[in-house]
Amino acid sequence: MNVIINDQLMEFDKHITITDLLILLNQKTFGTAIAVNKIVIPKNQWNCYFINDKDNILLFQVISGG
Numbered sequence: 001m002n003v004i005i006n007d008q009l010m011e012f013d014k015h016i017t018i019t020d021l022l023i024l025l026n027q028k029t030f031g032t033a034i035a036v037n038k039i040v041i042p043k044n045q046w047n048c049y050f051i052n053d054k055d056n057i058l059l060f061q062v063i064s065g066g
């Protein structure tokens with residue numbers, strides 16, 4: 001399965017959830033936001049939302065400031 005994460009092509013052997021993806025990338029969940037194919041996925045759906053072949057994923061950290 002091939003997906004694009006922040007404009008970088010990545011390959012996975014099986015379908016994974018967003019939570020699985022974050023674990024594989026050693027990404028912290030606090031302050032993290034994810035959009036799949038330009039649709040923001042709420043954090044409470046990460047455990048059950050499966051990433052599909054050719055999905056385009058934007059993974060970013062929310063920052064605060066003024």
